[in-house]
Amino acid sequence: DLRVEIRCPGETPYFDKINVAYSRCGEEGSVETVKALTGLPINYLITINFRGFRRLVDKLGGVWMDVDRRYFNDQGGECDGCYAVINLQPGYQRLTGLKALDYVRFRHTDSDLHRNARQQQFVRAFKDQIRTNFSITKLPQVIEVITKHVEVGEGGGADVSARTVLRYGALAYTLPAGHVFQTRIEGLEGASDLTTATDNIERAIEQFVRPDAEAPQKATSVALGTKRRVKVIPPLETTVTVLNGNGITGSASSASYLLGRRSYAMVYPPNGVPANAPSFDFFETVVFFDRAREGASQAAKRATALFGSAETRPLTPAIRKLSNGALLVVVVGRTFHGRLAAAPVDQTPDRKKAEVAPRQDEALGLLRDVQPRVDFPLYVPKLIERTSRLSSAKPVRDYNMDPKGKHRTVRLVYRTGGNDYWGIQQTSWDKAPVLSAKNFSRTIGGRRYDLYYNGPRLHMIVMRTKRATYWVVNSLLDSLSNETMIAIAKSLRPIGVVSR
Incomplete structure (x- = not known):
């Protein structure tokens, strides 16, 4: 929905939503519009139809994603007020191609910002799926889907060889955890058409071209008020x-x-x-x-x-x-094209006060009702983000998480005053694919935590015990500050030792 200058070949440039470039002008218009907006060369343009999206996800055995809240609509069609059918429960789960497509396309009750965040979340989850669950036996099926449903065009109009596609697939397979950087444009305003200051677009481009690989470590030091003790050789x-x-x-x-x-x-x-x-x-x-x-x-x-x-x-x-x-x-290697990147843009955040309030009572009762159905101790947060309340649509859910149905899990869903959703996931399954993608671990207040960052923003913090793992998961837009996330995680206590 970002309003930009559309560059269609043979037409006078005009302003409209950026997706108009593809719907009206096709691949060439899309490339020229993005080049004009960013000033960057476009190496590849990848198009995939809905059927190809579904089949590609299914051939990989589904994709594991964290669904932030309850999504439900059974009134599809072309009527007034109708929108795409969707039926998803909250929590970390494996989605089929159809369910994943429903999730990444949804935007009816939030905004294009949230839809973009869901799409970025899918990219990370898809990469994790390749790295943790891909096998060589699936390769012929995946190649068949890509051949039939995915078009990859290279800059200059050249065709992309199957060997190049496979090499990028191998790159996703071998890329270590914490090496995916995604950039968002800040300061967006508007409802149907989104606009922002030119400075915000330029800043996002700089962060994309020059990612700060040390942002997670620096952000953690700021949030904890500690100094980094790293020997740096000039x-x-x-x-x-x-x-x-x-x-x-x-x-x-x-x-x-x-x-x-x-x-x-x-x-x-x-x-x-x-x-x-x-x-x-x-x-x-x-x-x-x-x-x-x-x-x-x-x-x-x-x-x-x-x-x-x-x-x-x-x-x-x-x-x-x-x-x-x-x-x-x-x-x-072959990805070197005779240039080095400029120095990274420093993304160290400013230290903020943890925006939390003591509000455990409503979750405590729900968790006590659920406890008999799980075989590990449930924890309750004594502190939550200060504007948050449990979601009215689905405040708590218990279900089997792992493919074999041997491990139970419980999800608490909170809604902030700004209409963002965050949650707490608790499970005895310690092999969840997302857990393999931590940036690093830290000891905080005597407990060991795994930290999962999206650039300088703490997206998830996980506490491990001998019997279970306990995750505090940020919203789609990472709206909870790093300090708030850490404060919530530190406040987790077994429900058996907490009184109302």
């Missing part, structure tokens, strides 16, 4: 060897030159050995580091940010032989 003291891992002539020398311009201390393979990796099969750039040397891991993460699509790994014996003693070895 580029001048960071020795780097660059190797060609893609087979493209000049890739290693180009990357070496660019890193040298950023003040890195360049080192070359010993004894005049060519600067080639053991193979040319590197699709993504990899920054290898010497784990025995203090600060090497952090230096590798900083260097990785310069390459965009890259990952860090400890030195292997084969790579170490070519390192010539360097702290880092960069093996450039």
